[in-house]
Amino acid sequence: MSEEHLVTSEEQTVSLVDVLQEDEELEEEASAVLAGSDPDHCSYPQGYVKRQALYACNTCTPKGGEAAGVCLACSYKCHEGHDLFELYTKRNFRCDCGNKKFADGRCKLFPDKDDVNNLNKYSHNFFGEYCTCRRPYPDPEDQVEDEMIQCVLCEDWLHGRHLGCEVPECVELQEMICESCMNRNTFLWCYASHLAVPAPAVESEVKETGAHLDGSDKVDDIAEPSCKRVRREEQEDPSCRLKQLQAMDAKRVQSGAVFWPSGWRSKLCRCNACQETLSEAGLSFLLDELDTVLAYENKGKSEEERKQSPDPLMSALDNLNRVQQLEIIHGYNDMKSELKDFLQRFAAEGKVVTSDDIREFFEQQQSRKRRQVDRRFDCA
Template structure:
């Protein structure tokens, strides 16, 4: 389903094994131990921004999962979910004298940076979570610009989660206007305006051929089998050989032209929600491929670009086979990061506890472990109490 951020309560999160599974899915596809810089511009990975090292008045920068764990532990971190074609910035000139612990200082990268790297989202430019916003905080990610939008700022009704896979915001739809043509047929819901209802019926009449369309002054449909006007019993050169006759060019079907010929339109307003496998419906003819490149959305033709494909790859990796992954499967993606932060904090605290016992020569007893967890609970209650004041 579409990537969503929602209100989160850490107590509710930890009480649900299914939610805990989903919390780690977004991180399973990224390496938690090794900086991703050497891999170049990674097709998709979990990306973070560090407000401690690169505050809002500095140049925007992003770091990989491993660097968040190793280099920026305890810093003020913005989770950015995943970004495509991103190279880790940790330790480059944007960080001043800060040194990456996993990788030598690197030159500046050619990443794309948005206001998300400042910790703000949506057309309203607000942070998430927003302490000043008392309304529903659900946010949905655009698969093109990868910004997050409040559902109330999408300019359209929000489809039910089980009906959709991805969302494209209005601004990105207008940057690739041919997507509106596809939206009239396959988006959720297909809000269609037909200028002449009778014309649509005629277009869809079974058995109608291109000659009939030509008489009405319409474009031909390239999806139809060509009508053989030769006498019965004769076959064309192409039918006999499977190749066009010498000196002729075989017409390549264009799904976009076919949809345009049907005369269906969708109101070009608001974000658009797309069903599962919608990318497979996009035309891949040479002309359309050029249009995708010109609009900067050629990645839409890559089925492995989707979030679900990224998470599936992660679950096939060794990290994804960790016993914890048996617990995770249905949490929104901000909750995922909140849980992983909590998990990292817990493991850090346990490591510090064990190191302290070792340095003091103490034996780790059951009573000491119980006391340790009681202190963690008390610390959490104090933080919760302070946050409610």
């Protein structure tokens, strides 16, 4: 089957335009994840990197041994051809490549490393297992089409159907905390009642309490007697926003994963007591809005754009006058439209596009262009 014409198992035709569009989307996604990490130099000298692309080598550290992770550069230079598990990104991790967990050889890029990185955190992800079901990804035995979503806290990837809640729309712009992490840090349930995306089953119940589910900072505008509010403020620390939220008695079913809208971290209390609580739980990163995967991806995209050299076509257009620019742009748009129509005819007839067909298409384009030029000279 040629690359110009693909057919799925349901006999649905996929055009070359569709293939190119999908390829462009995959390339953009890869740039977002990888452009924020150095592909040439081991990240070990940087210490525990705030966030980076990571891999686990099933060839060097298989299941049954100690978990280990390697940076992007080491995955290229030291583990080429190995069986690697892609971990997407992890926070506060130092590259393990070549330390005592690796019996065969030292790191080619930075051989002088400590035996272990004591502050690294590991999970079943490092052995190619994900979610509460501990299945691989991709899973050849799973016939259910389901997206996987990463938890903000434990950074495990969970199937949407195993979250214990409905996955909201625009999930790519939201952060998720799995039920296990919520239950380990129970104070987050209070924040969830006020700041998180509403749980559909209990949305009306929460609204009756006067809680602001849109994440607004209007903590004082609660419909309750002023004398009652004064008594509560005398008992609670007025500088602690968490205690103010707890005093509202908002109701939310404490089960299932919780989704949080963009900007929710900025609404967490930053009083000394709450900062200490977050630090003891190892969650201080929640106060950093640049810790998010979305912020990392945007940084990667920006760096990739800066690295890219100017488009030679655009540079050439800059040197032409306005009339010449318009002629070229119109010609390009005409050819793109004709090529799309050309491919769709093959798709409609269920035919495969061959290299001879493509060659004939461009020959026809050149022939038509020559006729247009000849007519122009004849008119002159």
